[in-house]
Amino acid sequence: MTVRPDPTFHASPKLAMEAPAETLAYTLMLSPDGSQPDGLAVVDVDPASPDYGKIVHQVIMPYTGDEFHHFGWNACSSALSPLSGHAFLERRYLIIPGIRSSRIYVIDVKGGPKAAKIHKIIEPEEIFSKTGYSRPHTVHCGPEGIYVSTLGGGGADGTDGPPGIFIMDCETFDVVGRYEMDRGVQDKQYDFWWNLPRNYMVSSEWGLPPQYENGIVPEDLLSNKYGHSIHFWDLAARKNIQTIDLGANHQMALEVRPAHDPIKQYGFCGVVVDTTNLEGSIWTWWRDESGKFHAEKTITIPPEPADPADLPDLLKGFSAVPPLVTDIDLSLDDRFLYVACWGTGELRQYDVSDPMKPVLAGSVHIGGIVRRTAHPSGKPFAGGPQMLEISRNGKHVYWTNSLYSTWDDQFYPAGVPAAMVKADVGANGGLTLDPNFFVDFPKGYRSHQIRLEGGDCSTDSFCYPSA
Template sequence: MDKKDARSCCRHGPGYATPLDAMKNGPREKLLYVVVVQPNLDQPDGDYLATVDVDPTSKTYSQVIHRTYTKVKGNELHHSGWNTCSSCFELKSEDVSIPKRDKLVCPSLNSNRIYVFDLSSDERKPVLYREIDGSVLDEHNVSAPHTTHCMYDGTVLISTMGDRNDNAKGEFIQFDSEFNCLGTWTRGDVRPDCGYDFWYQPHFDVLVASEWGAPKLFKRGFKMSDIENPKEYGRSLHFYRLSDHKLFQTINLGEDGITPLEVRFLHDPLKCIGFVGCALNSNLYCFYRPNENDEKFVCEKVVDIPNMTVLENNVEVKRGGMMSDILISLDDKWLYLNNWLHGDVRQYDISDPKKPILKGQLFLGGVANLKNVSNVDDDKDSALKPVFMNGRRLEGAPQMLQLSLDGKRLYASSSLYSPWDRQFYPEMIEKGGHVVMIDVNNKTGGLTLNPDFFIDFGSEPNGPALPHEIRYPGGDCTSDVWLAETANK
């Protein structure tokens, strides 16, 4: 059977049969769902999910067209994920109901609440479907929920970073398709010290997880002294078997790998290779299995971004890039990453995953643009130039990234985490963050800021706000996981 015919000739679940099916046949995005944090903790509507019109033929193009408020202060919504995805595309003959991708799950880092938004009645106007109270996580001695992934068995898995007292603890909390809590996921006696992001490849029976740090530490802002204890600020990757939920390997990345955050497998379900971006020193690592008969992984540093030397109040300081997001195009050719403190977005050709080649770079802010800060690096002149959109200076720097299915448009938001925003980019707290669109040359490489698209979260109804993660209806490059069964058809 031809792969492109798999969708039309049989019953199937949500998403696409293969990553290339999504890339070639998926529609152009018309809406974005942006998780937005309200930094004013006295504002009663709290954080919200913003719907942004990105249809260039629409009269409301490049505007926030709806806001769904949580109506609770101090949540700190952060990441989001779907109730189901392409990992549920293949249906068994006995399956009666077809799962629908119509719920967006948004955990809160600070309050431990989990919000579920319903898109089934109107994609342009999500409604709050369910609020899972923080006491649910407390009952299972976990806190600071982060990454949400729909699993191939129909459940929803969320990584957590702390215990009920905000000490470091790497774990996962699992929910069924109706969002009833099933408890923690990990089995066995071996557990990681820290948690953060995760991804999985069903064909190889593996889930990989990364580390940030103890919530009690990162919630109060960044302190260089915090990283000295590896049990409280992570530097390891963890590999689990999906079949028995047991941790079978931990790789310590050392000092160069402190804070390994966003982790991605290649989209091809038949390839057991991936990347992790290590934030503090802006290093990119590639992990893979060198022996197909051995479940153990190796991990190699493949990109090392030098520190930027700046003068802060006439004191010379070395600033790491703070690589806080990475994503991979659906054809597994391009990897995009940000340096939140340096202020740039980079595009790498990963046709050879062990030898990425830099093909595009764009500066959109960064610490060199702050008051009382100047750049003393001769090779980063472009970082000295403030960027303006519609007369508004971009505060902060590129943070969360999302790529269009066809790989031609890259969206970037500016907020990392409000306590850290306040510490590193205080003017973004006062003036609000933003979302921009970057036009991508996905043939030979290159990044260009699109001058016609700009979402200014400084002019929101409830005051300046901070945009973080971005999703599309129908799935995107950082939510879907594929199965070998559909790839082989």
């Protein structure tokens, strides 16, 4: 505990944008076959550094079979909440769940880029016994604790009861218990985020463990059995107050990105695929003056025709590559929404100054099931743009290329060796891949989510409007 608020905590998104630029990125490394332990890579992202674009430190875990996926900070700008904050916490620890093992690692990153080390390990039995949940997934630092969503309930296959969200103590890292008091119709889980001053949370759906752990289940997808709803919650009462079904054909409603400025009551959700036409889509959701939520499809991204000979078995019958919208991220000024099209190998940038009328502002291609576009350095890039992270100042976008080990193998059977790249953002939009930034990872690993030193655009929640 510090004697004054952490300088990386900011009252508003505008103040966070004016903070010093990041010099380090923390990137998850996973072993797809479980033959070696997963790890955390510390990457130098300072263009003035001789180690720019290189891994300067690694933390390798003591166990195998975790499958690292998403992770987050123990504390962030939400600690400045005027009602229930812990303003004297430090942004010091990374909370890293194993999506297969249900084990959670707490990594202390204080002391410089080469000082990161394991602080605590939370065994799966503690999560099972205190929550009845399994497969921990998304981590968000709230004003009074650490919130963790899960993708599984109880039992060996994770289908004994629905998955949900649980809370950890932000100082001891003990698992406290379930979040939900009344979940309503919610029976699947994926992402979640909130508007703290407005006292609401939104969550989304992927599927249950038998629908994703061994790869996508084509029969379930074509029968529209994956998640297709978003849920809205009274954050304090921990109660589901409204559910919006996006339509059964809109399969896998994944990332939710509320506007960062809490005075704005809207946000975005990415849908992986429309089973009627293979389109990807982005939905804008908002709350009206009466308190009711609405959602409307505001972006569609079409599939690209392809020769079946160039396609993996899963897609041969369609003669097309779906974009597969697997991640979205919103800049801190709420101006640009970035959309990862993992299937077609495209990163799209939309100007969402008017959230109901997004305008395509930039695009770059790299990787892709058919395109297989190389990096400007000439290095091959397998997979496609996947987990995105935006610098606080909005000038850079970083991304990796692995979705989930078994899904990687279905869509990219030749393999998805770990990669991390960066694009620079033009003052008025537009994207340019940095030819000098291509992170090489140890052999046998894949790469997934990224966190930036001092916070980033999918980490912090703000409690005060931008002036």
